[in-house]
Amino acid sequence: MSPSINRQWRLAQRPVGDVKPGDLVLQESPKPVPGKGQILVRNLYLSLDPTNRIWMSDMDQYMPPVEIGDVMRGGTLGVVEHSNADGFAPGDIVILPYCRYVVDPVQLEIREGHITRIDGGLDAKLMRDWLEDGRQNERDRDPFAVSHLGWGMNPQAPWYWMALHGDDPERNRAAARVFPGNFLFSTGPNTQGGGKRSTRGHYDVPMRDCTVELDGRTIIDRGRFTDPRLVVAREQR
Numbered sequence: 001m002s003p004s005i006n007r008q009w010r011l012a013q014r015p016v017g018d019v020k021p022g023d024l025v026l027q028e029s030p031k032p033v034p035g036k037g038q039i040l041v042r043n044l045y046l047s048l049d050p051t052n053r054i055w056m057s058d059m060d061q062y063m064p065p066v067e068i069g070d071v072m073r074g075g076t077l078g079v080v081e082h083s084n085a086d087g088f089a090p091g092d093i094v095i096l097p098y099c100r101y102v103v104d105p106v107q108l109e110i111r112e113g114h115i116t117r118i119d120g121g122l123d124a125k126l127m128r129d130w131l132e133d134g135r136q137n138e139r140d141r142d143p144f145a146v147s148h149l150g151w152g153m154n155p156q157a158p159w160y161w162m163a164l165h166g167d168d169p170e171r172n173r174a175a176a177r178v179f180p181g182n183f184l185f186s187t188g189p190n191t192q193g194g195g196k197r198s199t200r201g202h203y204d205v206p207m208r209d210c211t212v213e214l215d216g217r218t219i220i221d222r223g224r225f226t227d228p229r230l231v232v233a234r235e236q237r
């Protein structure tokens with residue numbers, strides 16, 4: 001079957017006893033195009049558990065039952081094929097290879113863990129050309145790989161430090177990565193995390209005002225910690 005087809009098992013009727021042919025129908029539709037802020041995932045594995053049978057019944061249970069006509073629910077493992085992540089906004093900081101504030105929006109298209117397109121103005125051009133120059137040959141995509149991610153908690157490192165004190169790399173490279181609530185987006189090497197990508201094409205961007213979820217729980221809401229245990233008191237110096 002064509003990979004451009006989205007195949008779905010839909011619940012046609014509630015089974016009585018064992019699941020029988022006709023209880024589920026296979027429906028095909030065109031592969032959806034992800035909208036703004038959405039990602040497209042290609043499922044590799046679909047789990048089939050005893051609870052699937054419970055979800056097919058209209059009975060009191062721990063989750064809402066699958067409605068007649070709806071896609072049969074199941075846990076999956078998949079790969080992101082297409083991402084419409086927003087990219088960078090003015091005020092985010094490019095700390096590697098430059099020490100500069102992002103001054104115009106940068107739109108990134110990410111497919112299968114790699115940036116495939118960078119749109120915008122000067123900041124997009126700086127990013128594109130630096131990562132292009134980090135390639136070792138025409139097939140090398142390592143500089144464009146999404147790499148290490150993280151967030152900061154250090155209240156002694158305000159994001160406006162570089163505007164106050166200048167762009168000296170030795171002074172900024174650590175501070176700009178740790179200010180509270182930032183989310184670090186990076187591309188390129190992953191050797192410090194035990195990976196094998198050692199490319200010199202490397203981009204580190206602490207991003208401001210992000211919302212971060214872990215296991216479905218928001219830990220940073222638009223740049224602010226939602227859990228007070230993550231907030232470190234600032235010392236006045």
Ligand SMILES: [Fe+2]
Nearest residue numbers: 148186203204
């Ligand atoms: Fe980095």
